[in-house]
Amino acid sequence: MENPEQPPLFRIPEVDTPSDLRETKPADYGTFKDSLRAPVHSWFRYPAGFSYRFVDAMIDRFGIDRGDWIYDPFSGTGTTLIGSKQQGINGYGVEAHSFVHWVASVKLFWEFDPTALADEVGRILAQAREYVHLRRGGALPAGAFPELVYKCYHPDTLYQLFLLREYVQQGIPDNHLRDLAQLALTDTLRTAAAAGTGWPYIAPNKNTGDKPARDALGLFAKTLTKMAADLTKLPATSAECEIRNVLGDSRQRQALDDGQIGLALTSPPYLNNYDYADRTRLETYFWGITKTWKDITEQFRDKLMVAATTQVVRKRHDVETALSEEVRSVDEHVYTAVQKAVIELSSLRLKKGGKKDYDLMVALYFNDMLLVLQETYRVLRAGGRFCVVLGDSAPYGVYVPTHDLVGKLGLGLGFRRFDYEEFRTRGDKWKANPQRHRVQLREGVVILQK
Numbered sequence: 001m002e003n004p005e006q007p008p009l010f011r012i013p014e015v016d017t018p019s020d021l022r023e024t025k026p027a028d029y030g031t032f033k034d035s036l037r038a039p040v041h042s043w044f045r046y047p048a049g050f051s052y053r054f055v056d057a058m059i060d061r062f063g064i065d066r067g068d069w070i071y072d073p074f075s076g077t078g079t080t081l082i083g084s085k086q087q088g089i090n091g092y093g094v095e096a097h098s099f100v101h102w103v104a105s106v107k108l109f110w111e112f113d114p115t116a117l118a119d120e121v122g123r124i125l126a127q128a129r130e131y132v133h134l135r136r137g138g139a140l141p142a143g144a145f146p147e148l149v150y151k152c153y154h155p156d157t158l159y160q161l162f163l164l165r166e167y168v169q170q171g172i173p174d175n176h177l178r179d180l181a182q183l184a185l186t187d188t189l190r191t192a193a194a195a196g197t198g199w200p201y202i203a204p205n206k207n208t209g210d211k212p213a214r215d216a217l218g219l220f221a222k223t224l225t226k227m228a229a230d231l232t233k234l235p236a237t238s239a240e241c242e243i244r245n246v247l248g249d250s251r252q253r254q255a256l257d258d259g260q261i262g263l264a265l266t267s268p269p270y271l272n273n274y275d276y277a278d279r280t281r282l283e284t285y286f287w288g289i290t291k292t293w294k295d296i297t298e299q300f301r302d303k304l305m306v307a308a309t310t311q312v313v314r315k316r317h318d319v320e321t322a323l324s325e326e327v328r329s330v331d332e333h334v335y336t337a338v339q340k341a342v343i344e345l346s347s348l349r350l351k352k353g354g355k356k357d358y359d360l361m362v363a364l365y366f367n368d369m370l371l372v373l374q375e376t377y378r379v380l381r382a383g384g385r386f387c388v389v390l391g392d393s394a395p396y397g398v399y400v401p402t403h404d405l406v407g408k409l410g411l412g413l414g415f416r417r418f419d420y421e422e423f424r425t426r427g428d429k430w431k432a433n434p435q436r437h438r439v440q441l442r443e444g445v446v447i448l449q450k
């Protein structure tokens, strides 16, 4: 780094954690609301995440203790693994999306030297400030980012973000500190944006430059400081357990023994056409990990279980045979119910403008879920529970009771009991939209007992 300035004395401030004071209603167990207010959990806004309090509640309810193992086959940004680590319980999580997996790995590294952390973060912030100030008045090189990134920011904000990216990538020799700063800057991408960045649902508006520039440096400093403050408050018991955050595919066999797991707990992709690969488009474009839709497909989309039509390659399947024979052999009734929806959707789609591949999406979703249920059954101990937070769905208005079908597949695989506990009804905010179906959707937890 040029001009490494002697950093001013830096203290990590006391940061309030209001989440400790509020309760989480079961209606919000399927959402990331409380996690957004909680230390460490809040380091990345993942709309697909779920409630950390739900994880705590299940650990308590099923008497899981030190020495036990918890398994999350869709571990995402790490809510279950963080909950396990906080309680000193062993955790094994699998996530197939490499960027999301990296986020979880940063959130799960707590082994900084607490006495040195304040100085180190102070030094990073002083150097970042100097790096940006020395280059004031400069300009972003042409083609620094894919077009979409330019649409999201005031040019001055984007130039600051660009400089911060350079500093973070080149100026922090320690891997773990660099990761921490990289995650802080990743969070800043959303807070510093001038356009709506909530895709895949909200496309970014064209940024006309009439909104004032945001102070990206200040936002980055605030976030990194908050992260450092969180790290000073973590329980020491976390050191007594083993946490394995695996980049992999939970449809495949895991490095776990038969019966090793005391509690499996997860929120899989719902059957609702949410494109997880697209959720991190801004982040992966910004960091230069991807540049195009094709890159995103190859690096992420193709690696995930099917839950969105963007993952379906129509010519590879036939609606009559897409739903696997394995599903039929596990439960004939589930097979018949799913296949009925598939056939209905295959003719309905032809009458719709978008001609979405919901038919194949539904078939492939259940094929994939069956593989995950099978592997989870293998690794669970007798009596152990598999808690699956799920929403049902109604593509083109065809109701698919996902929770019930998944529960029945579980019974077909040998689980001895299946319960469903509802959290809330969903989809009400779309009621006013005449294009939308009128089916009342729900979200809850399927609890399978081995």
Ligand SMILES: C[S@@+](CC[C@H](N)C(=O)[O-])C[C@H]1O[C@@H](n2cnc3c(N)ncnc32)[C@H](O)[C@@H]1O
Pocket: 046, 048, 049, 050, 073, 074, 075, 076, 077, 078, 079, 080, 094, 095, 096, 097, 100, 248, 249, 250, 251, 266, 267, 268, 269, 270, 276, 303, 304, 305
């Ligand atoms: C609903 S999210 C889980 C979020 C998680 N509970 C959290 O708190 O961040 C589902 C996750 O499953 C991941 N996923 C999809 N297919 C997968 C697969 N075959 N193996 C492992 N993870 C997968 C997605 O990338 C996504 O992060």
